[in-house]
Amino acid sequence: MAEINLKIKKKLDFPLEADSITPDNFAGKTAAAIKRLPLYYATKQVTIGDFFDVSGKSTDVADTKIIIDGDVSNVKRIGENMTGGEIVINSGVGMHVGNHMSGGKITVNGNADDWAGAMLEGGELEITGDAGHYVGSAYRGYWQGMKNGTIKVKGNVGVESMLWAKSSKPSNKWPTLYCGSADSFLGIHNHGGTIVVEGDVDRCVGADQAWGSIVIKGKVSRLLPSYKKVGEVKEVQLPNGEVIKGKFIEYSGDHTIKKETNGRLYVAA
Amino acid sequence: MVEKVRTVEDVCCPFCGTLCDDLEIDVDLKTDQVVEVRNGCQIGTKKYFSSNPSDHRYTKPLIRKNGEHVEVSWDEAIDKAADILVNAQRPLLYGFSSTECEAQSKGVELAEILNAILDNTASVCHGPSLLAIQDVGASLATLGEIKNRADTIIFWGSNPVHAHPRHLSRYSDFIRGYFRTDGRNDRYIVVVDPRYTHTAQIADKYIKVNPSEDYELIQAIRAMLRGSDLDVKEVSGVPIESIKELVDILKSSNFGVVFFGMGLTQTLAHHRNVDTAIRLVTELNDYTKFILIPMRGHYNVTGANVVFTWNTGYAYSIDFSRGYPRYNPGEFSSVELLMRDEVDAALIVASDPGSNFPAAAVKNLFKHPLIAIEPHKTPTSVFADVVLPVAIAGIECEGTAYRMDTVPLRLRKVKDAPGECLSDKEILERLIEKVREKMGE
Numbered sequence: 001m002a003e004i005n006l007k008i009k010k011k012l013d014f015p016l017e018a019d020s021i022t023p024d025n026f027a028g029k030t031a032a033a034i035k036r037l038p039l040y041y042a043t044k045q046v047t048i049g050d051f052f053d054v055s056g057k058s059t060d061v062a063d064t065k066i067i068i069d070g071d072v073s074n075v076k077r078i079g080e081n082m083t084g085g086e087i088v089i090n091s092g093v094g095m096h097v098g099n100h101m102s103g104g105k106i107t108v109n110g111n112a113d114d115w116a117g118a119m120l121e122g123g124e125l126e127i128t129g130d131a132g133h134y135v136g137s138a139y140r141g142y143w144q145g146m147k148n149g150t151i152k153v154k155g156n157v158g159v160e161s162m163l164w165a166k167s168s169k170p171s172n173k174w175p176t177l178y179c180g181s182a183d184s185f186l187g188i189h190n191h192g193g194t195i196v197v198e199g200d201v202d203r204c205v206g207a208d209q210a211w212g213s214i215v216i217k218g219k220v221s222r223l224l225p226s227y228k229k230v231g232e233v234k235e236v237q238l239p240n241g242e243v244i245k246g247k248f249i250e251y252s253g254d255h256t257i258k259k260e261t262n263g264r265l266y267v268a269a
Numbered sequence: 270m271v272e273k274v275r276t277v278e279d280v281c282c283p284f285c286g287t288l289c290d291d292l293e294i295d296v297d298l299k300t301d302q303v304v305e306v307r308n309g310c311q312i313g314t315k316k317y318f319s320s321n322p323s324d325h326r327y328t329k330p331l332i333r334k335n336g337e338h339v340e341v342s343w344d345e346a347i348d349k350a351a352d353i354l355v356n357a358q359r360p361l362l363y364g365f366s367s368t369e370c371e372a373q374s375k376g377v378e379l380a381e382i383l384n385a386i387l388d389n390t391a392s393v394c395h396g397p398s399l400l401a402i403q404d405v406g407a408s409l410a411t412l413g414e415i416k417n418r419a420d421t422i423i424f425w426g427s428n429p430v431h432a433h434p435r436h437l438s439r440y441s442d443f444i445r446g447y448f449r450t451d452g453r454n455d456r457y458i459v460v461v462d463p464r465y466t467h468t469a470q471i472a473d474k475y476i477k478v479n480p481s482e483d484y485e486l487i488q489a490i491r492a493m494l495r496g497s498d499l500d501v502k503e504v505s506g507v508p509i510e511s512i513k514e515l516v517d518i519l520k521s522s523n524f525g526v527v528f529f530g531m532g533l534t535q536t537l538a539h540h541r542n543v544d545t546a547i548r549l550v551t552e553l554n555d556y557t558k559f560i561l562i563p564m565r566g567h568y569n570v571t572g573a574n575v576v577f578t579w580n581t582g583y584a585y586s587i588d589f590s591r592g593y594p595r596y597n598p599g600e601f602s603s604v605e606l607l608m609r610d611e612v613d614a615a616l617i618v619a620s621d622p623g624s625n626f627p628a629a630a631v632k633n634l635f636k637h638p639l640i641a642i643e644p645h646k647t648p649t650s651v652f653a654d655v656v657l658p659v660a661i662a663g664i665e666c667e668g669t670a671y672r673m674d675t676v677p678l679r680l681r682k683v684k685d686a687p688g689e690c691l692s693d694k695e696i697l698e699r700l701i702e703k704v705r706e707k708m709g710e
Binding site: 013014015017040042043044095114115133134139140141143160184185188189203204207208222224225226227228229254255256257258259 | 358359383384385400403404484485488489491492495496497499500501504537538541544545548589590591596597598599600611613
């Protein structure tokens with residue numbers, strides 16, 4: 001795999017918008033050409049070369065791996081719209097990392113800010129630390145958010161993660177989020193998204209869920225009154241084929257949407 | 270007999286979103302001061318009297334020199350303000366909700382020239398309502414419809430007796446309407462609030478909800494409306510029997526309205542409270558006519574949203590940094606920007622973030638150059654580097670304002686502004702001209 005190394009060389013006073021940092025934009029370019037790609041800083045258009053040291057070379061999209069070093073916790077939109085290849089970020093990262101991504105892989109070795117993997121359409125986003133609010137969610141006003149792909153967050157995810165997630169059985173698309181723990185309104189307006197939480201979850205999980213599966217291996221601080229207990233299960237089969245073993249209480253909901261619903265919430269017994 | 274006062278009739282009150290349009294103002298012919306206000310509520314009346322010259326009214330432009338505010342000419346003040354804006358890398362234009370629409374559209378123009386961030390007070394008020402409306406739509410009506418037809422009125426997390434004093438008597442409660450000929454006796458009032466407010470005290474039914482647990486209560490109502498029996502005995506401190514009773518009241522009404530205020534939008538869950546309230550109203554339309562209306566605070570915050578929307582496509586939290594408008598509350602909303610210290614200069618128009626924003630945000634706001642277009646001394650203006658004294662819209666200059674139900678009404682001028690005060694529109698026009706000149710356009 002052809003590697004391109006980026007190292008940030010300036011301290012940022014304002015967020016830097018780096019939607020051009022994707023394997024798609026870097027593919028087939030020399031380091032000098034990559035340096036000329038645009039970035040946005042405050043109200044000005046700048047170039048990658050102004051803010052990053054660039055080395056390495058790239059080939060085609062699928063074979064391009066971008067490694068980013070230095071503190072980029074205030075750099076937004078890395079990996080926006082990427083369709084393939086790989087990005088490794090060895091630091092915390094700013095808002096919107098991997099938004100609208102449809103293929104490839106992003107690894108964040110640190111924390112991610114809000115809207116990580118927003119409107120994801122494919123590929124994999126892995127965050128080893130915590131993620132901010134709206135992980136894998138829809139942007140304001142969209143009725144369909146994350147449609148496919150996987151997000152793995154080792155730590156906590158913020159409020160309203162997986163907002164308006166939408167699966168599709170005919171095209172075998174199962175948007176999935178794995179996380180350590182979650183704040184309130186996890187999986188709100190869920191339309192088929194799958195969520196697996198290793199730890200605890202705050203209030204209003206699965207609010208207005210039309211269908212989908214949410215598995216919580218820890219506790220829920222306050223379950224919605226519109227969820228009803230169905231029974232106990234010893235394993236949960238996820239739509240993507242995965243099986244999770246363990247004793248869970250099965251709840252149906254959200255009954256605000258329909259009297260009889262296929263939405264399911266499993267909480268560790 | 271020689272007339273000592275001049276009376277201006279049918280005046281539109283520039284205080285709250287109710288925008289009462291029946292005020293009568295007496296102005297002393299000799300001193301050109303407001304001496305009497307009829308029909309107005311206490312707060313609106315006070316606003317008219319506050320326009321009279323006083324030690325806290327600005328009458329001349331001020332610039333901070335050596336830590337003190339010094340009176341300067343308009344040219345010098347505009348020059349200094351333009352300098353601040355042009356030299357800033359990420360300026361914020363905030364406020365606009367207590368001024369008229371023509372000035373607001375000038376604000377949009379200035380923001381676009383400067384590639385600035387543009388925000389109005391909806392950001393800390395009914396912004397969550399706008400977010401929810403974007404997500405799930407909304408069934409709205411004008412206040413006239415409510416006056417003439419509504420028989421079930423719900424005030425959820427709002428206390429109009431104090432915040433919109435004449436709302437009850439003009440539109441929603443005591444007023445007699447075409448189909449509600451007996452006024453108050455023809456209406457059933459429900460108040461949902463953690464506190465037994467003065468509005469609750471005049472209601473037919475009061476529901477005491479636990480603070481910040483409104484979301485769960487509305488979800489329970491919605492599930493019961495769908496015909497589900499719930500597993501629980503109590504939701505958010507409200508017994509299930511009481512919720513059942515409420516569901517029956519809602520379903521059996523002829524025309525219902527939900528008025529909601531900060532109790533929904535600014536408690537935990539924010540826009541999701543409104544989201545589920547809207548869906549409740551939508552679902553109630555399976556049984557009867559139901560609508561909802563946000564109880565907007567500033568008299569023209571609705572106008573700010575409308576004007577910003579027809580100019581940029583978005584109601585608030587707009588970023589022009591890339592030359593075109595982008596919108597994302599949380600990313601481009603004033604409080605969050607200030608908390609992250611991403612703003613390096615601010616122009617505040619007709620607003621007082623100094624006394625409303627969180628302390629950490631205010632601290633960052635005051636750290637950088639600040640311009641205030643302001644008629645009175647406020648916690649914001651005393652920290653400003655440039656103070657531009659303004660004529661109060663609706664008292665000292667004309668304009669357009671939108672009522673909470675998005676009905677536009679014409680504001681009247683009842684008297685002249687004291688000193689050298691100019692209107693918001695005029696000040697912003699002069700600023701735009703100066704900024705263009707400095708940017709070489």
